[in-house]
Amino acid sequence: MLPKGTTFLTSWIPFKHISRNSNTVPRWLVEKHRTNSLAKAIGAPGVAVDDASTPEKDEKPLDLPYDFRNKYTDFLPDPTFWKRDKLAEKLERTDMIRRRQIVSIPEFYVGSILAVTASDPHSSTKSNRFVGICIQRSGHGLRHCFTLRNIVDGLGVEIMYEMYNPTIQKIEVLKLEKRLDYDLTYLRDSLSEYSTVPFDMKPVQLPPGADVPVNDVKVELKPRPWSQRWERKELKGIKPLNLHPVFEARTKKDAKPWEKWDLMKQYRQSIHEDDQKEIYKDVSRHEHELESSRERVKGSKKLRKGQLNVSTEKNEK
C-alpha cells in the first residue's frame, strides 16, 4: 500500500486521462462526424455517402499546384487529429491573409538567404536588420516560425522569427534556393564558412518563371562531439563522415527501416487533399488580389510616366 496522498506524475498532465487507446479515434466520434447534418448540408466529402452514389459537384474540380505544400507551409494546420478545427483554421487563415496584405511575405525555403527588418525600440533607428540563412521552419498557421543563422564577429547567431509577428516590418529574400535537406540544423556543427552570410549582400535575381534552384553543396562537419547524432539522420547535404565502423553498426541496430513504408503513419502526418483544396481556395484568392493590385500599381506608374495610352472619348473623336 502506498502512503496516503501520493500523487503520480500522470495526474499533472493536462489530459483527462491517458488510456491505452488514446491514439485512436473512437467509433462514436467517427459516426458523429459521418452523420453530422451540418456537414451533409455543405456537402463535406465522405459524410453519409452510399456505396452506389458518386459525388457529383457543380463546381469545377480545383487543381492543386504541385508546390502548394512547400510554398505555403504555414497555411497547413497541425495534422494531429484532436487538434483539427475547421472553423478555427479558417479564422486563422483570414488573419494570416490580412497580415500578408500589409507585409509581403515572400516564398522561401530552408537554405534561402533572408534579410528580416524587425522593430527595435532600443535602437537609434527604430528597426533592426538581420541577414542569415534559413535553417529551419516550424509551427503551423499564425505560429509559423523560421530560424536565420549567421556568423557575427566569429560567433554563431540564430534568430527565430515568428512569421506573423507584427513587429516584423520587412522580409526580403536575398537568395532564393533550396538545399538537399529540409533541416539545416547541422550547420551548428559545421565549419563557419558554410553559415557566414555578409550583411551587405545584394539580392540575387532569378530568371522569371524559373524553378527554384537546388544548391547541392556538401557541408563539412567539425570533428565530434556534435549537438545531435548526425550520422543517424540520413542527411544528404553533408560530406562523408568517415567515422569508426562501430557508428554504422549502432545506426543500423537502432534504425527503423519500416517507417519509410508505414502508409498509415504518413497519412496521419499529412493533411488530406480535400482540406488542402479548401485552404488553397483562400490562398489563390489572395494571390489573385495581390496580382491585380500589382498590375494597378504598374499601370498607374506608367500613366504618370506617359507610357500608357489611355483612350478617352475626346481622343477617339
Place this chain on the structure above:
Amino acid sequence: MIEQAFTTSLFRIEGYAHHVAETRQYAERLIQQAVKHGDRHSQTMQNADYWLNEKDLVHKLFKVFVPRYEKSQGPYTQLHMFTPELPGPERKVCVLEMKGHPYPSLLPAQRNFSKSLSNVLLEVARKEYYKKKAQTILEQTKTTTKETA
C-alpha cells in the same frame, strides 16, 4: 510485420479485431493510392511491391481493384464481426473482405417478413391509428379557430 502477411491475400482475411482493423487501414490506403495515382506512379508501385509479397497480386491490384473502386467513395473493404470461438480467448473473430467481390456473401440474405399476417394487420392498425389522430387534431384546430374568431 503482421500487416504484410495479411495484405498478401487481398481477398478475405480472418483474424482478431485489432489485427484486422489495422490491416484494413493499410489495405484501404494502398488501394486509395493505386486508384489516385495509377500504375505509372513510382511511389505507389514501390509501396505495392513492399506490401504485397505475391507479385501477381500487384497486377490484381491495378487491373482488378482499381477499375472496380475508381468511381466509388468510401471504404473498399467490409469488416464483419462474429462471435468468439468458444472455448477459446474472449476475442471477436473478424472477417475482412473486399467489397464487390463475386463470391457468396458471408451474411445471410435479409428476409422480408412484411407480407406475414401479423405484420399486415399491424400495418393496417398503424395507419388507422394515425388517421384517427390526424382527424382529432384537425377538429381541435377548427374549434380553437372558431373560439378566437
